[in-house]
Amino acid sequence: MSKVIIIVNAQVDGGKICSTAPVAEIMAIALKNSIMKDNKFHEVKIISAADLWSRSLNISQQDEDIIYFPLTIKLPEWFNFPAQHIYFACRDLEKRRKWVQQHFGYKTSKDNLWLGDLWLPIIFSGEKFIYGEIIGEGVIPNSYQQPYDYPSQLYSPLQKLGGELLKSIQAIPSVYLLQFKMLEQDIIFDRLWPFPATPAIASINVQQPNLFACHWLCFNNQCPEIRVLNLKDKV
The missing domain is CATH 3.30.470.20 (ATP-grasp fold, B domain)
Known part of the structure; x- marks a missing residue:
């Protein structure tokens, strides 16, 4: 089982996107549903790009089982991922x-x-x-x-x-x-x-x-x- 992290340009609290960002929610849910439909054993988590910038999240970039899907172009330069x-x-x-x-x-x-x-x-x-x-x-x-x-x-x-x-x-x-x-x-x-x-x-x-x-x-x-x-x- 792989862990998939979707990164959005919106506030996220407990994995739920803030109601003031309905488009970000539509995007993230559409991607999440596609992943789960293909493989229901994947663990999918949605996080905010702002939390990435503030380093308030404990993100392990060394874990090869983690797949990152940023749905935003605004990412810190230190954040290393394949794309x-x-x-x-x-x-x-x-x-x-x-x-x-x-x-x-x-x-x-x-x-x-x-x-x-x-x-x-x-x-x-x-x-x-x-x-x-x-x-x-x-x-x-x-x-x-x-x-x-x-x-x-x-x-x-x-x-x-x-x-x-x-x-x-x-x-x-x-x-x-x-x-x-x-x-x-x-x-x-x-x-x-x-x-x-x-x-x-x-x-x-x-x-x-x-x-x-x-x-x-x-x-x-x-x-x-x-x-x-x-x-x-x-x-």
């Missing part, structure tokens, strides 16, 4: 944006200008890239839509950008979200998330397996078979 270099690479927004400018010639977000409101899920199994349906931001805060109506002729350049970007950071099996914006027919690159970030909640009850389940499957070197559910499937 640490990927998280740090994605956190360096300026470097990633310069890379995209140099290799693809796309415009990129800067400060609060052209912030991305679209996300391309990239499921990397270790053997191949699987591209999910585009996720779009809704009018209500923390509301997202999948699939989003996106011009079909722009899928190919967007997927190429995502694949090459992952190769450039020596990506490991995981679910990534490529955040971008469209200005007419122009792709504006914003950033890359190294885990199923907040917009991934749109995949719950829309995609089978959802992006959080895919995240777990990729960690176990499995290649998910994606199916978009229709209204009949959801009933």
Whole structure:
């Protein structure tokens, strides 16, 4: 039996996420349910990133049976886990944006200008890239839509950008979200998330397996078979 620790950007008390962070709770529960469905003998614990920063938790990073799944990019540099270099690479927004400018010639977000409101899920199994349906931001805060109506002729350049970007950071099996914006027919690159970030909640009850389940499957070197559910499937 392995111990799985899910790290969230929210207050956690006794393993329960604070009611003021409902999205973090949805994300964590979706990942936890996926893990338990795959192997009910895993022990899954949810902790706060803030407790990690304050070192108020007794975390043993030497225990090889502990698996860490951070659902936040805000992690202390001393916290060592297998995907640490990927998280740090994605956190360096300026470097990633310069890379995209140099290799693809796309415009990129800067400060609060052209912030991305679209996300391309990239499921990397270790053997191949699987591209999910585009996720779009809704009018209500923390509301997202999948699939989003996106011009079909722009899928190919967007997927190429995502694949090459992952190769450039020596990506490991995981679910990534490529955040971008469209200005007419122009792709504006914003950033890359190294885990199923907040917009991934749109995949719950829309995609089978959802992006959080895919995240777990990729960690176990499995290649998910994606199916978009229709209204009949959801009933």
